[in-house]
Amino acid sequence: MDKLTLSKIKSLKGELTVPSDKSISHRSVIFASIAQGKSVVRNFLRAEDPVSTMNAMRALGVEIEEVKRVESRESKVNISKSIISSRASEEKYKGDILIIHGKGLHGLKEPFDIINCGNSGTTIRLLSGILAGNPFFSVVTGDDSLKQRPMGRIIKPLKEMGAQISGRSNDSYPPFAVNGGGLRAIDYKMPVASAQVKSCLMLAALYAQGDTTITEPFKSRDHTERMLFSMGADIEIEGLSIKIKHNPTNSHLNPFDITVPSDFSSAAFFIAAALLVPNSEILIQGVGINPTRTGLLSVLNNMGAPIKLENIRDISGEPVADIYCRSAEKLYAINIGKEIMPSLIDEFPILCVLASQAEGISEIRGAEELRVKESDRIKAMVTELRKMDIEIEEYPDGVQIRGGAELKGSEVESYGDHRIAMSLSVAGLIAEGATTILNPACVDISFPGFYEKLRLLEIKLR
Ligand code: S3P
Numbered sequence: 001m002d003k004l005t006l007s008k009i010k011s012l013k014g015e016l017t018v019p020s021d022k023s024i025s026h027r028s029v030i031f032a033s034i035a036q037g038k039s040v041v042r043n044f045l046r047a048e049d050p051v052s053t054m055n056a057m058r059a060l061g062v063e064i065e066e067v068k069r070v071e072s073r074e075s076k077v078n079i080s081k082s083i084i085s086s087r088a089s090e091e092k093y094k095g096d097i098l099i100i101h102g103k104g105l106h107g108l109k110e111p112f113d114i115i116n117c118g119n120s121g122t123t124i125r126l127l128s129g130i131l132a133g134n135p136f137f138s139v140v141t142g143d144d145s146l147k148q149r150p151m152g153r154i155i156k157p158l159k160e161m162g163a164q165i166s167g168r169s170n171d172s173y174p175p176f177a178v179n180g181g182g183l184r185a186i187d188y189k190m191p192v193a194s195a196q197v198k199s200c201l202m203l204a205a206l207y208a209q210g211d212t213t214i215t216e217p218f219k220s221r222d223h224t225e226r227m228l229f230s231m232g233a234d235i236e237i238e239g240l241s242i243k244i245k246h247n248p249t250n251s252h253l254n255p256f257d258i259t260v261p262s263d264f265s266s267a268a269f270f271i272a273a274a275l276l277v278p279n280s281e282i283l284i285q286g287v288g289i290n291p292t293r294t295g296l297l298s299v300l301n302n303m304g305a306p307i308k309l310e311n312i313r314d315i316s317g318e319p320v321a322d323i324y325c326r327s328a329e330k331l332y333a334i335n336i337g338k339e340i341m342p343s344l345i346d347e348f349p350i351l352c353v354l355a356s357q358a359e360g361i362s363e364i365r366g367a368e369e370l371r372v373k374e375s376d377r378i379k380a381m382v383t384e385l386r387k388m389d390i391e392i393e394e395y396p397d398g399v400q401i402r403g404g405a406e407l408k409g410s411e412v413e414s415y416g417d418h419r420i421a422m423s424l425s426v427a428g429l430i431a432e433g434a435t436t437i438l439n440p441a442c443v444d445i446s447f448p449g450f451y452e453k454l455r456l457l458e459i460k461l462r
Contacts, residue, residue, distance in 0.1 A: 001441050002438065002441075003411075003436050003437065003438050003439075003440065004425075004436070004437050004440040004451065005434050005435065005437075006425055006428035006429060006434070006435050006437070006454075007428070007433070007434050007435070008409075008429065008430060008431060008432065009277055009429050010277075010278070010279065011277060011279035011280050012273055012274050012277045012280040012281075012429075012457050013279075013280060013281055013457065014282060014283075014456070015282070015283045015284075015285060016270065016282060016284055016285070016453060016456070016457065017262055017284065017285050017286060018262045018263060018266040018267045018270065018284060018287065018447070019045050019047060019262065019263055019266050019446070019447055019448065019449070020043040020044060020045040020260040020261070020262060020263060021045065021223075021260050021261055021262065021263040021264075021288050021318075022045055022047065022049055022050060022122070022263055022265070022266075022446050023122065023195070023221060023223050023263075024223050024227075024258075024260045024261070024288070024318070025041070025044050025047075025050040025053075025260055026049070026050050026053045026120075026123060026126065027126070027199070027223055027224060027227055028041040028044065028098075028227075028258050028260060029041065029044075029050065029053045029054050029057055029064070029098065029100065030053060030057060030126050030127065030130065031227055031228065031231060031253065031256075032098075032100035032102050032255060032256065033062040033100060033102055033103060033108070034103065034108070034130065034203075034253060035100075035102035035104070035231060035252075035253045035254060035255040035256065036102060036104045036252040036253060036254065036255065037101075037102055037254075037255040038099060038100070038101055038102065038255055039099075039100045039102055039255040039257065039258070040097065040098070040099055040100075040256075040257040040258070041097065041098040041100065041258055041260065042097050042257075042258065042259040042260065043096070043097075043259055043260040043261070044096045044097065044098045045260065045263070045446075046448070047444060047445060047447065047448050048118060048119065048120075048445045049118065049119060049120040049122065049123065049445050049446060050120075052116070052117050052118040052119070052120045052123045053117075053120065053122070053123045053126075053127070054098070055115075055116075056115050056117060056123055056140075057100075059111040059112070059113070059115050060103075060108040060109060060111055060130075061108055061109035062100065062101065062102070063100075063101040064098055064100050064101075065098065065099040065100075065101075066096060066097075066098055067096070067097040067098070067099065068096055068097075100255075102253075102255050104252060104253075105206060105251060105252065105253065106134075108130070108134055108136075109136070110136035110137060110138065111138050114139045114140070114141055114175065115127070115138060115139070115140045116140075116141055116142060117141070117146060117174075118142055118143055118146070119142065119143050119145055119146055119374060119416075119442075120142070120146065120445075121146065121149055121373075121374075122196055124140055124142055124146060124151070124174060125151075125154050125196035125197060125199070125200045126196065126199050126200055126203060127140065128140065128151075128154050128155075128158065128165075128176075128178065128200055129154070129158070129199065129200035129202070129203030129204040130203050130204075130207075131163075131178040131180050132158040132161065132163035132178055132180045132183060132204045132207070133163075133180055133181070133183055133203070133204050133206065133207025133208070134180045134181060134207070135180060135181030135182070136179075136180065136181075137177065137178070137179055138177070138178050138180070139175055139177045139178075140174060140175065140176060140178070141174045141175035142174050145374050145375065145416060145417075146174060147168075147173055147174050147175070148173065149173070149372055149373075150173070150372055151167055151171075151172060151173055151174060151176060152171060152172045153191075153192065153194065153197050154196075154197055154200045154201070155167055155171045155172075155176065156171075157186065157188050157197075157201055158178075158200070158201075158204055159171075160188070161183045161184055161185070161186050161201075161204055161205075161208055161212075162182050162183045162184050162208075163178060163179070163180050163181075163183060163204070164178070164179040164180075165177065165178050165179075180207075181207075183207050183209070184208055184209050184210060185205065185208045185209060185210030185211050185212040185246065186208075186212055186213075187212070187213045188201060188212070188214050188215070189215045190214065190215065190216050190217065191217070192217065193216050193217050193218040193219070193342040194216075194220055194342075194369070195221040195222075195223070195224070195292075195342075198216060198220060198224065199224040201214050202214065202224055202225075202228065202235075202242065202244055205244035205246070206228075206233065206244065206246075206251070206253075209246060210246055211244065211245045211246060212243070212244045212246075213241055213242070213244075214241070214242050214244075215240050215241040215242075216240045217240070218240070218338065218339055218341070218342050219240060219292055219342060219343070220292065220342040221290065221292040221293055221342070221343075222290070222292045223290070223318070225237060225242060226317050226318065227256075227258075227317070228253070230256065230317050231253040231254045231255075231256060232253060232254045233253060234247055256316075258316040259315050259316050260316075261286055261287060261288035261315050261316075261318055261320045262284070262285070262286050262287045262288060263287070263288065263446070263447075264287050264288050264289060264290075264294055264296075265293070265346040265347065265419075265446070266446060266447050266450075267284045267287045267323060268296055268346075268347050268350050269350055269422045269423070269425075269426055269447075269450070270282060270284055270453075271284070271296075271300070271307065271323060271325050272350045272353060272354050272423075272426050273426045273429055273454075274325045274326060274327065275305050275306075275307075275325060275326075275327060275328045275331070275354065276327070276328070276353075276354070276357055276426065276429070276430050277327060277429055279327060280326060280327045281324075281326040281327075282324075282325060282326075282457070283322055283323070283324050284322065284323045284325075285322045286315075286320055286322065287320065287321060287322070287323050288318050288319070289309060289312070289319050289320060289321045289323075290318055290319060291343070292343055293343060294343065294344075295340045295341075295342075295343030295344030295347070296344045296350075296351065297309075298340070299334055299336060299340070299344065299351065300354070302332070302334055303328075303331045303332050303333075303334055303354070303358055304328065304330060304331055304332050305325070305328050305331060306325060306326050306327075306328060306329075307323065307324065307325040308323075308325070309321040309323060309324075310323075310324055330359060331354065331357055331358040331359065332358055332359055332360060333358045333359060333360030333361055334355065334358070334362050334364075335362065335363045336363070336364055336365070336366070337365050337366040338365070338366025338367075338397075339366070341366045341367055341369070345367075345369060345370070348364065348367055348370050348377055348378075348381070349377055349380070349381050349419050349422075349423035349424075350419070350422070350423045350426060351364060352364065352381045352385060352399060352401060352423070353385070353423050353424075353426055353427045355401040355403060356390045356392070356401055356402075356403060356405045356407070356427075357403060357405070357430070358403035358404070359403055359404060360403055361400060361401070361402050361403065362400070362401045362403060363398065363399075363400050363401075364398045364399050364401070365395060365397050366397055366398065367397055367398040367399075368396060368397040368398075370398075373417070373419075374415075374416070374417040374418065374419070374420075374445070375415035375416065375417035375420060377417065377419070377420065378394060378395075378397075378398065378399060379394065380413075380415050380417065380420050381399065381420070381423070382394040383413075384412040384413060384420070384424055385401075385427070387408075387410040387411070387412055388405075388407045388408050388409070388410055388412065388424075388427055388431055388435070389405060389406065389407060389408040390402075390405045390407065391405065406432060407427055407430055407432065408431060408432055409428060409431040409432060409433030409434045409435040409436075410431075410433075410435060410436075411435075411438065412424045412428075412435065412436070412437060412438065413438045413439070414437055414439045414440060414442055415439075416439055416442045417442060418442045418443050418444070418445040418446050418447065419446075421437055421439070421442050422447065422450055424437055425437055425450075425451075429454075
């Protein structure tokens with residue numbers, strides 16, 4: 001599929017689920033691989049990025065069994081009606097189950113070949129923390145997009161910890177080669193808020209002699225902290241600092257049984273679509289609402305969006321809710337900066353679309369990290385939304401958008417970036433005339449079945 005055309009729709013209605021959380025799926029596979037024994041991962045996201053992680057861990061000698069779509073109805077006895085009904089709806093979005101035979105921290109083997117991480121920044125960065133800790137040689141690379149994403153941010157601190165790493169362009173980009181082992185602890189102040197960098201260093205710290213401290217400028221997503229802590233790692237969190245303590249007599253990590261919630265970042269496209277398309281009302285079930293991920297909800301609240309969180313519960317140590325939302329009668333412009341950016345980092349493209357329909361001029365700043373995602377997302381959104389007649393100005397660190405635009409359907413480019421493709425598709429649903437998305441298949445990176453899900457909600461695709 002090299003192009004796909006959408007047209008304006010009249011309404012969007014129904015209950016739906018979106019795919020499992022990408023960040024938690026990656027972490028489940030990586031952490032289970034270095035745990036001592038067998039872990040179970042339920043609702044694993046079978047999308048291109050997490051599959052890259054699974055292949056990488058297999059290349060390091062980890063046995064991963066895949067059990068497809070098991071519809072289990074166990075543990076329904078003696079539980080209250082309300083729990084029964086919420087469990088029953090959770091059954092509907094059961095995805096794949098993985099059984100991972102963890103090798104322990106020191107049981108991985110040297111890979112026989114170069115490890116290709118595809119399009120996945122999370123795979124290459126988290127994996128590198130583990131490779132740096134292990135006394136063997138490895139080489140990692142990725143697709144053309146990943147080969148242009150900055151790796152100095154992990155290579156520099158990993159070298160300070162004692163790993164030997166050489167990469168392209170003076171240790172800045174993939175491919176890079178790692179000779180790991182013999183790490184020492186460091187006290188590291190991260191120049192950018194990045195969960196990928198933080199998680200990489202936390203993993204390396206598990207192998208280092210001494211206690212490592214990592215400090216972020218702003219809080220990024222904390223799935224790694226939650227999961228490693230629940231596996232028995234000795235972690236202390238104080239404000240923006242995380243201390244990973246090394247215990248030479250007991251350094252093993254416990255295996256786990258985890259159920260991955262649905263991905264808030266995938267839900268965001270349907271939330272936006274429901275807000276923007278008239279006569280819409282949707283309920284998205286079982287979505288992760290970890291506060292380090294839901295900055296978009298606070299922003300939408302300030303914009304006056306009618307959204308409600310229902311049935312808030314805890315699943316495997318993460319807060320989860322059903323998200324109800326309907327068409328917004330009016331949205332107000334917003335002004336946001338770098339403090340909130342890490343908690344909505346992946347929602348920048350869809351927030352641009354939302355801001356184009358708000359009353360007033362919005363500014364979204366402090367977003368320079370968006371320049372080094374799967375594409376330069378600032379430039380991509382500025383270029384493509386202009387084609388749709390949106391008044392949008394580009395800053396080095398963000399955008400200014402004049403709201404209230406009447407969108408014009410046009411031919412727009414996804415740049416092979418899944419979140420750009422989905423954001424422009426949502427714009428296409430409210431544009432006059434046809435919108436053609438070039439290279440739409442990249443949605444499979446995080447949201448296989450995105451277009452089918454739109455169709456199911458009775459959206460007309462041509
Ligand atoms: C991710 C962290 C974010 C995010 C990416 C997934 C993660 O990157 O953009 O999609 O799983 O840790 P940074 O935290 O490096 O900005």
